[in-house]
Structure formats: structure tokens, C-alpha cells
Amino acid sequence: MDLHGIEQVLPANLLDRNLSSWRAGDAWLGGGTWLFSTEQPALRRLHDLMAIPIGSPIAEEDSGLTIRSTCTIAELQQHTIAHNDWRAASLIGKCCDSFLAGFKIWNAATVGGNICMSLPAGPMIALCVALDGTYTLRSCGGEVRKVAALDFTIGDHDSILAPGELLQIIELPAAGLRRRVTMRRFSLVKDGRSSVLVIGSHDTDTGAFALTVTAATSRPVQLHFDKLPEKQQLRYSLASKIDPRLWFDDPNGTPDHRRHLTTFFAEDVIKVLS
Amino acid sequence: MAFFTLNGKEHHEQPKAGQCLRTFLRQLGCYGVKKGCDSGDCGACTVLLNGEPIHSCITPAVRAHGKNVISIEGLTDGDELHPMQQQFLEARGFQCGFCTPGMILTACALSEDQKGDLNHAMKGNLCRCTGYRAIRDAIEGRAELSVESQPGECIGRDVLPPTAHSVVTGQEDFTMDAAMDGMLHLKVVRSEHAHARICAINTQAALAVPGVVTVLTWEDAPTRRFTSAIHDSHLVDPDDTLVLDQVARFVGQRLVAVVAETVAAAEKGCQVIEIDYELLPMVLEPEEAMAEGAPPLHRDQPDSFIINPGRNILVDIDLAGGDIAAIRQQADVLIERTYSTHRQQAMHLETLGSIGWIDEKGCLNIRTSSQSPFIAKQKLEFIFNLNPCNVRVFCKRIGGGFGAKQEVLTEDLVALACLKTGRPVSWEFTRQENFIGASVRHPATIKVRLGAQKDGTLLLIEVDSTLNTGAYGNHGGEALYAGSVALGHYRAPVKHFSGRSVYTNTIPSGALRGYGLPQTLFAVESCMDELALELGVKPNALRRQNMVGANDRIVTISDEPSDVVMGSYGLDQCLDFVEAALARKADQQGPSGQEWAVGEGLAIGYHDTVPPTEHRSTATVLLHDDGTYCLFTGTAEFGEGTSTVHLQFAAEALATTPDRIKLRQSDTKICGWDTGAFASTGIVVACQATMHAAKALRERILIHAAQHLGVEVEECTLDSGGVSSSCGGKLSLIQLAELARHKGIKLAEKRKGYGSPVSVAFNAHGFRVAVNRITGEIIILQSVHAADAGRVINPAQFRGQIEGAVAQAIGYAMTEDLMIDRAGKVRNPDVRNYRIPSFADCPETEVFFADTVDSVGPYGAKGGGESPFNPVAPALANAVQNATGVRFRHLPLTPPRIYEALVSTFAR
Numbered sequence A: 001m002d003l004h005g006i007e008q009v010l011p012a013n014l015l016d017r018n019l020s021s022w023r024a025g026d027a028w029l030g031g032g033t034w035l036f037s038t039e040q041p042a043l044r045r046l047h048d049l050m051a052i053p054i055g056s057p058i059a060e061e062d063s064g065l066t067i068r069s070t071c072t073i074a075e076l077q078q079h080t081i082a083h084n085d086w087r088a089a090s091l092i093g094k095c096c097d098s099f100l101a102g103f104k105i106w107n108a109a110t111v112g113g114n115i116c117m118s119l120p121a122g123p124m125i126a127l128c129v130a131l132d133g134t135y136t137l138r139s140c141g142g143e144v145r146k147v148a149a150l151d152f153t154i155g156d157h158d159s160i161l162a163p164g165e166l167l168q169i170i171e172l173p174a175a176g177l178r179r180r181v182t183m184r185r186f187s188l189v190k191d192g193r194s195s196v197l198v199i200g201s202h203d204t205d206t207g208a209f210a211l212t213v214t215a216a217t218s219r220p221v222q223l224h225f226d227k228l229p230e231k232q233q234l235r236y237s238l239a240s241k242i243d244p245r246l247w248f249d250d251p252n253g254t255p256d257h258r259r260h261l262t263t264f265f266a267e268d269v270i271k272v273l274s
Numbered sequence B: 001m002a003f004f005t006l007n008g009k010e011h012h013e014q015p016k017a018g019q020c021l022r023t024f025l026r027q028l029g030c031y032g033v034k035k036g037c038d039s040g041d042c043g044a045c046t047v048l049l050n051g052e053p054i055h056s057c058i059t060p061a062v063r064a065h066g067k068n069v070i071s072i073e074g075l076t077d078g079d080e081l082h083p084m085q086q087q088f089l090e091a092r093g094f095q096c097g098f099c100t101p102g103m104i105l106t107a108c109a110l111s112e113d114q115k116g117d118l119n120h121a122m123k124g125n126l127c128r129c130t131g132y133r134a135i136r137d138a139i140e141g142r143a144e145l146s147v148e149s150q151p152g153e154c155i156g157r158d159v160l161p162p163t164a165h166s167v168v169t170g171q172e173d174f175t176m177d178a179a180m181d182g183m184l185h186l187k188v189v190r191s192e193h194a195h196a197r198i199c200a201i202n203t204q205a206a207l208a209v210p211g212v213v214t215v216l217t218w219e220d221a222p223t224r225r226f227t228s229a230i231h232d233s234h235l236v237d238p239d240d241t242l243v244l245d246q247v248a249r250f251v252g253q254r255l256v257a258v259v260a261e262t263v264a265a266a267e268k269g270c271q272v273i274e275i276d277y278e279l280l281p282m283v284l285e286p287e288e289a290m291a292e293g294a295p296p297l298h299r300d301q302p303d304s305f306i307i308n309p310g311r312n313i314l315v316d317i318d319l320a321g322g323d324i325a326a327i328r329q330q331a332d333v334l335i336e337r338t339y340s341t342h343r344q345q346a347m348h349l350e351t352l353g354s355i356g357w358i359d360e361k362g363c364l365n366i367r368t369s370s371q372s373p374f375i376a377k378q379k380l381e382f383i384f385n386l387n388p389c390n391v392r393v394f395c396k397r398i399g400g401g402f403g404a405k406q407e408v409l410t411e412d413l414v415a416l417a418c419l420k421t422g423r424p425v426s427w428e429f430t431r432q433e434n435f436i437g438a439s440v441r442h443p444a445t446i447k448v449r450l451g452a453q454k455d456g457t458l459l460l461i462e463v464d465s466t467l468n469t470g471a472y473g474n475h476g477g478e479a480l481y482a483g484s485v486a487l488g489h490y491r492a493p494v495k496h497f498s499g500r501s502v503y504t505n506t507i508p509s510g511a512l513r514g515y516g517l518p519q520t521l522f523a524v525e526s527c528m529d530e531l532a533l534e535l536g537v538k539p540n541a542l543r544r545q546n547m548v549g550a551n552d553r554i555v556t557i558s559d560e561p562s563d564v565v566m567g568s569y570g571l572d573q574c575l576d577f578v579e580a581a582l583a584r585k586a587d588q589q590g591p592s593g594q595e596w597a598v599g600e601g602l603a604i605g606y607h608d609t610v611p612p613t614e615h616r617s618t619a620t621v622l623l624h625d626d627g628t629y630c631l632f633t634g635t636a637e638f639g640e641g642t643s644t645v646h647l648q649f650a651a652e653a654l655a656t657t658p659d660r661i662k663l664r665q666s667d668t669k670i671c672g673w674d675t676g677a678f679a680s681t682g683i684v685v686a687c688q689a690t691m692h693a694a695k696a697l698r699e700r701i702l703i704h705a706a707q708h709l710g711v712e713v714e715e716c717t718l719d720s721g722g723v724s725s726s727c728g729g730k731l732s733l734i735q736l737a738e739l740a741r742h743k744g745i746k747l748a749e750k751r752k753g754y755g756s757p758v759s760v761a762f763n764a765h766g767f768r769v770a771v772n773r774i775t776g777e778i779i780i781l782q783s784v785h786a787a788d789a790g791r792v793i794n795p796a797q798f799r800g801q802i803e804g805a806v807a808q809a810i811g812y813a814m815t816e817d818l819m820i821d822r823a824g825k826v827r828n829p830d831v832r833n834y835r836i837p838s839f840a841d842c843p844e845t846e847v848f849f850a851d852t853v854d855s856v857g858p859y860g861a862k863g864g865g866e867s868p869f870n871p872v873a874p875a876l877a878n879a880v881q882n883a884t885g886v887r888f889r890h891l892p893l894t895p896p897r898i899y900e901a902l903v904s905t906f907a908r
Helices: A073-078 A087-096 A111-117 A123-130 A231-241 A255-273 B021-027 B083-090 B100-108 B133-139 B164-168 B263-271 B286-290 B324-330 B373-384 B411-421 B431-436 B476-487 B517-535 B539-546 B571-584 B642-653 B682-709 B733-743 B795-815 B872-884 B895-902
Strands: A008-011 A026-029 A045-048 A058-061 A064-068 A134-138 A144-148 A153-155 A166-173 A180-187 A194-202 A209-214 A221-225 B004-006 B009-011 B046-049 B052-055 B068-070 B184-190 B196-202 B212-216 B254-260 B274-279 B313-321 B333-341 B353-358 B364-368 B391-394 B425-428 B444-452 B458-470 B494-503 B596-608 B616-623 B629-633 B661-665 B716-718 B722-725 B730-732 B748-754 B760-772 B778-788 B845-849
Touching: A073 A087, A073 A111, A087 A123, A087 A180, A111 A123, A111 A166, A123 A166, A123 A194, A123 A209, A180 A255, A194 A255, A209 A255, A221 A231, A231 A255, A255 B895, B021 B046, B046 B100, B052 B100, B083 B100, B083 B133, B083 B164, B100 B133, B100 B164, B133 B795, B184 B263, B184 B411, B184 B431, B196 B254, B212 B263, B212 B411, B254 B263, B254 B411, B286 B458, B286 B494, B313 B476, B324 B444, B324 B458, B324 B494, B333 B517, B353 B411, B364 B373, B364 B411, B373 B391, B373 B411, B411 B425, B444 B517, B458 B476, B458 B517, B458 B539, B476 B494, B476 B517, B476 B596, B517 B539, B517 B596, B517 B872, B539 B571, B539 B596, B571 B596, B571 B760, B571 B778, B571 B845, B596 B778, B596 B872, B616 B682, B616 B733, B629 B642, B629 B682, B642 B661, B642 B682, B682 B716, B682 B722, B682 B730, B682 B733, B682 B748, B722 B733, B730 B733, B760 B872, B778 B795, B778 B872, B795 B845, B795 B872, B872 B895
Parallel strands: A008 A045, A026 A045, B004 B068, B184 B425, B364 B391, B458 B494, B629 B661, B778 B845
Antiparallel strands: A058 A064, A064 A166, A134 A144, A134 A166, A180 A194, A194 A209, A209 A221, B004 B009, B046 B052, B046 B068, B184 B254, B196 B274, B212 B254, B313 B494, B333 B444, B353 B364, B353 B425, B444 B458, B596 B760, B616 B629, B616 B748, B716 B722, B722 B730, B760 B778
């Protein structure tokens, strides 16, 4: 929709060191697919991150996958992983398929945009958290910090980003990508917004197992186990380690149903990985 | 340097900074780029940006810089259709046509892989009319329709809608596809509170916004109360509404209008309006609203129509036939169950909107998205005390209605702004406004009591219905009465219908496909299955034993004199079709796994072909000098397809082909009275008028020709070329027109159509479902519908109506629910969270037509646009019960509800 309050769109370079001209009423413009989908009465200027081409959005090295935040969903989905032992790379396609939005949106929407939106159902959040991703953030003053994907999203539409701070780079380490993974998802309509998205990842070298829960909770939750847990242990952990207030309540699901499905899917995931 | 290339042409115009590509393209004249959601969810605005399909409503216009954009207007050069456009035309992959440009452009860009999974590939394109089957056929290049029709033989053929070509090319002119010199834009401030009195409104800051021309508040508005509901008689609804009121009765009620040179200025003006409210106690549910001490919504200046304003009761009815107490004694089995239903939004893809202006003669013109321009006009005359000669209301093509445009919700405020400013004014609802400020299907709580003998003979049907009419009473009475129809398709010596429509501080309920009947039919048809279980008989056998037969009278409550007649009877055929279709796939399996339970169920129903309120229509048919005909009808076209049927009827009577007849419609200036395109009356009333007028013109032409040929009328026949006599004389239509002109006579006839007597249409729907007892998911394995609508005039169109109604009803039964929070605010006022069915949610429905010819309807036809909706929800609940053993009495049947009820019964 038209954003009538916007007075200026400024080209911005994703990799610039600093952006001193940032002020209240500014916002980063990535794909724009969320920004232009709802009224933005508080915004006056947009810094267009797509205006200046900055080369390849994805770099694959032995240490892992580096994704620029402006990488579109379509680019990520079409990237062919060269490392044969990155078993968890199958999650990339599955998470791209977990958008409510269809393929036309994938041509514009960015990986970083989905992460920064911090929606409980954001599938790029699920992907990065499950694979132990790290984000590089840069403040408008030029300070750089790295945070774990798990710590970035703190609630529905809420992240640790400070005003003007920008998500530049997403790194998915090879260690995470080498794990065996299984994903389960549920939405109230076919191919709709996720009500629950559960990913289990199993490190076959160490035996460690991690369960990542998104969409069902207002922020991502991860449970760690030294080995694949028994049903009782899993249920106990889900019940005791997830704050009951985190079960998300919105038109796409109820807290009770989400808690129930999370348990069911988590058990299923473990069965598959056992 | 050019800014970008659009459809092969360079453009130098620059977009505004925050403008989206959609409005920029429309500003450049590409009106085929539609606004459905304005949030990237529906795909109606799809265009190709450097060859890639994108949603232009969420694409910053600045992103098009230096790029190449193709909109529907530029898909092909010249007159030749693109193959995909041709496929949409041939497969009738459209009804209202509003989603069509976006569908076609998306389909054009699909890879072969994507075409293999249309459910997934097309999930970003929503259609509210078709149920997607015809669109799937179009994309896959399937079309097996009998398009060819011979002169005078086009009844029963799949005649193409007259607008088919302009729909698939994006040339069709919809309501908001217009701009006028000096046109102002209107935006409103809506109430944030469910119940409040306005103490003061500070308009100073808004008036100071550059571009703001005027600000309108309750102090500027007329003091005549009216009803926004459209009916032939305004006396069937309460006059409880003002153009702008000092009291807000629901969150979202319009309170202040800002009129400005641009949408941006109007919006900015709205942001700085300050309203000082005095909050009033509020009620959200009928039970609380009727309780003693509840805050009355309409106690001040009440219309005497409101039966009990102190207790918020709009209408209260209690009608019984027979001795209830005695029959209860006789019943071997007596069951009582309570059901409830929720709010549904029509979600026509074109939001509400209108454009008004005062012409040089001082006449107020309103171009609007309405199902009844004639009654909208009457309301404006009443509200503003205007002479009928000084008001004109007309409709261009409308992007879907489904009953929700049987309401005056924009025209009045646009008229006020025109009258205040003297300038053209446009007001287009945002999608969010359409969710919070339009109308919804009445939520209902329905108690059913059924009594029967051991042998299954039904003795008693009692239904008690409580409707939540919301903050205003529009349709609150008629929708309540309409619910009594659910008692009509079974024989029982005693019937009892009681109910009430209750005001609450929630979004007003209004008209929507089925109109009060889907709620009560859900209850009655669910309860019939429950009674069968209680009696230990098969539900379908119980239905057959008690349903009305061909020689029965339809008695909804008592056998009073009535103009409802059994003009034809096809209920038995409908039930046979559905039962047989379900039986054919009886061994169909669900997904593997113990958690999946499979079952089947069905429901039946009937629908009056004309509403109990008056319904009238006028048609004029004339012969032009060039030998073609022109037909005038007041009916608007919003995808229901009556325009095609008008032409079919006229062509049949005039022994010609539809392409020889030009249709002019839905304009109070040039057409005769038409009550409106609602209550399934399009064919039986409006097209009936056309049939009479065309037959009369045929007689007129024959008499005229006979005189000139010097023969008896009986010796003359009319064909598509002219009149020939059995003696060998012949006059072409052009010659006949010329002779008439010389004589000073007009070869034109006008006739009226009325809606009495009323016939009855029947429907049956069946489902086979698989239910996951752990997740609560329902998969529809089979969907079957049979309709008895008399003689089917246009099978392709009628099948489309059925499929669309079924899809909308599946949405109602499973996915759609306009939720309201404790403050009375809509929780999901957007397409993303409201969830109408997409490609993947709509199973293909097997459709059957009963073979009947109606003795009342024109050319043996009955109405059928609404009634297929009605049996869908109860059929689904019956199938789920059959699968799981658990009865669901509350709609919608969502996974959280299913799981909650099943998890305890299913041992894992």
C-alpha cells in the first residue's frame, strides 16, 4: 500500500561502515514486502538496502554458509549446496516452503527482513536458530556485534535490534549444517502460516540433540539434550523448561493446541532421528 | 531519462517516495492492476517486473526505476489474446473478474514444475467467486463447454458472458477505475471504542493540513435516521443509523470524515483529529445485552420498529403451528441440542467504495459498488431530502458482492461530501476498513428440539434462534425470519420457530449468501443426524422418511395461506445423486496411520426462490436502426452471471444470438426499477422481466411486419435476420426498423417481473472426510453437491455458482472466523489472518443437476446462487461425527477445537 508519510527513499549500502544520518522516523528497506503491507504512520525516510548491488548474496565455504541479509528467499532457495555432508541443508528448502507467502513474494522478500520482523512464524528464524546461526549486527554508529540467532528474537515482533541497527550477515556454521535434522510443521489451513514449527537436530558425532520450537511460542525456544531423549524426559523438559506464557495466542493457533502439537511433533522427530 | 518502461512504452513520470507500484501503475491508466488486499496476500495486483511476477501493492514504486513492467494491458499487442487469456476465457476461469488479471499474469509466469503443483504455486492468488476449479482448468488448458449457440436456441448452453473478453484483458471498468478532474478523496476516523459518546472533536489541526478541504462530523450530517440495509421496503429494518453519529456503538464505526485533494492529505488529516470521548458501558454478547441493567444501545430516539430498546431486542418472534405440549407427550424420542455459529466476512475482492459528483444540472451522481443502485438512490433521496430527479446512482462492473453490497455504507457519506464541497469525491475502503467497518454474517445461537416416534416418524421440530445483529439492526429482522426456512423441508405435525435479534456493541451483521438460513440449517441438519443416532437408524433413511415429497406443501411453521408453491420437485434426485456418489467411493482411504479416522455425511435443504419482501424488476428491449437489439435492465453484474442469462433469454425470445443484443444495465438514469441483485432473484425476477419484454417485442415486430407484408401475423416468423412470411415475403430487421421510423413508431417494449408465486429450490451436499485425531486436521476426501434449480440456463455458469458457494461455505465451516476481542475490536482484520480458502483448501466438488423444469420460473428455471452454501457446514459436521464419533455443534471446525474434543477420546 502507499506509505503516505514517507518523504524520502535514500540508497544505502548494506556493507557501509556507518550511517550517521540515521534519525527517528527512519527505517531500513529490504524487500519491502512487510513494510509496504501495513500502514507505517511513524516513518518518514527509508534507507534502501537493495539500491546498491553488492555482489553474491551467498558464500559457501568449508566453515559454513554466509548469507547477506539482503539475500532474497528465491536466491537462498535456488542456491545449490556443494558440501555433500551438510545433511541439514535440506532444511533450507523446507523453511522457504514454510512461508505463508507464495513464490512471487520470494522474489522480493529477504532473509534478513524475515529475521528482523521477528514474527513467531518466521521460517528464516527457525532455520537459523536450528542450525546455530550467528548474526552480525552493525549500529548506525558503526559498532559491530555478533549474536546467536537464538538470542536475537525476543518476542512477537520484537528483537534486540537497537534503533538504526542493521542485520548485515547471517552465518550458518558447518557444524550445524552437518547434523541430521527433521522438521514438522502445522498450519490451520493448507500451506498457511505456521501454527507450530519444530526442528530436531542430531549431532551424530557427539550424540547431542537439540529441539528448536518456533511459531508455537512467541520467541524461539531451544532445548538441548546430551543424547536423544526418552519420551518421559522430553515431556518433562517441554513442560518444565518452556515458560507457559510463551505459548503463542493469535488467530493462527491457540496456546493449548500449540503446546499439544509441539509435544506430539517433538516425539515424532525423535522417533525419526533414533 | 525515462523512469521505466510500462507495456513497451517509456514513461517519465516519477512516483512519490512511499508510493507502491500498484497505485503508480493505476495513476498511469493501468486500471487492470487491482487492489484486493493491498498487503501482498491476494495477488490481484500482480504484474511482471523484468519478467518476474510480483505483487505490485507491496513493491516500492521506486524499485521499478529503469525496469520493464508488464501489466495485463500489455500482455499482448493488439486484439489477439495471449494463450493464457484465451484459456481463461474458454474455461470460464472467472466470475466477477476482479482477481483475473493477477491470476492470468501469475499463471503466465509459472514454470512447468510449478504448474505441476498449482496448490502451492497459486497460493498467493485468491479468488472468492469460483472455488478455483475453473481457474485450475484454465491454467491447465481444459475447457469442454458448449459455447456455440444457434439463433433462438441458447437456453441450456454455456453462452459466454458478454464481458468475457474485457475481463481477461483487464479492460472491464470496475467501480474505482475512474478519476475525475478536481476529484477529492475522503478518509474517515473510526471509533476506537465499543460504546462511547463524543463530547468534542477538535478539527483545527486537520483543517490546517495542506490539501484538506473540509472535515465532516456529526454536526454536519443530516439528522434523519435510516437503515443501511437494502430491501424493497425500508419498513422491514429499523431506522437506527445516522450518516455520522454522536454515539459510537462499535469499534470501527465511522465518526469523522476528512475530505482532501489527495488520499495522503486526507489520511494525514485523520491522524491529527482529536476526539474527546465519554466512555459508555458496553455489551458484546446477546445474553448480556438482554439482561436487566445492560446498557441499551438505541434507547434515545428509538424507531418504533425496535421491539424492546431497553433490553436491546430488535425483533422478537414466536410462531407455532400445532399443539406443542401434546405432541411432546406422544414422542418416543425427544432430543434438544444447542448449536452456535460465528462471524463470516464476505471478502469480495473489490472493497466497498463510491465516487460522487454533482453535474451541471445539479444532479447528484453516485458511481458505486452496490447490489442495488435503485434502492441506494432512494435512500440518498430520503437522507438528504432530495428530489428523485436530482439523484442518479449507477454501477459499473462490481468485484464480487455475495450480499454484503446489499447495504449503503459509502454512498451516503460521499453524497454528504459532494453536497458540502460541490466537487467530485471518491471514497475507497481499505481492506482493513472492509473488515472492521462493513458487515458480517450474523453469529447465532440455536436451540433445536426434535421429537419422533420409534419408527422414525418426525412429530416435532422446534427451533429457537438468537442472532447477534451487532450495533445496528440492518437485516436483523429479515435474517431472523429467513432462519425459519430450515424447518420447511421435513414434514412434522407440529413446528415451532422462535427467536430474537439482539443489539450488541459489535460490528453490525448484515446480508451474506444464504441470509440467516445457513445458521439454522446447520443446527437442524446436524440435529437430524443426532436424532437418527438416538433412534438407531441411518441418518439418510430418516431424511427420506420425513422429507417433503413432490405432492407436499412446503410448511415452515403452520399451513397458513402462502404464495410459496412447489413449482418443481427435485429433492429426491438431489439426495440420490449425493448418496450414489458417496457410495461409489465408499472404500476411499484417508492417509495411513491410526490417528486418521474416515467418515461420511450429508445434509439437505431448500430455499425460496424469492424473498418474502417484495422484489420487482423492469426490462426494456428495443430494435435499433442497424438491426441489432438493445436490452436495458437495472440489475448489476458482480460475477453472478445474470447478464449472460438476460442475453440468453432475450435471444431465445427474439430468435437471435446473444451477440446481436447490447446490454445496458444498473443505472437509475437509463433503466427501469430493479429491486436489486440479491436473494437469488437474478433469474426468477429480473430475467423474467427480460423474457416478458423480449417476447412482447417479438409480437410487436411480427405485427409490424405482417402489416407491411399484408399477411396475417400467424403466417410470419421471426429469425435472426428478420421476418419472413409463409407466403414468401421477407423484411430484414434493418428494413423493419426503417419502416417503423418512417411511421413514427418505436419498436420497443417494457415489461416488469415480480416475485410471486415463489417456488422452491433444493440442494444436497455430501462429504467424505479424514480427521486426524491428534492434530485436529480435517482432510476433505470427497465433496459432492446436487442442486435442483429447475431448468439450467447456463450449465457452466451454474456449476461455477455452486462451486463458489461450496468453497465459501467450506471457508465458513473450517477456516474463516472474524474474531472479536474483549474490547470489541476485530482481532484479524486482514486477509493474512482471516484466511479465506486458497487453491489448496478447495477440493474439487462433484456437481450434479436435478432434472426438473419449474412451472413458476422463467423458462423453467429457479434461482441457485445462494442455496448451495446452506447444506455444506452441516454435511461437514455430520461427516466428522461419522468419522470420529464426536459431535461438533459449534462452527467453525478448526483443528484446535477438533483436537480438544478428540484428544481425550483417542488413546495414543
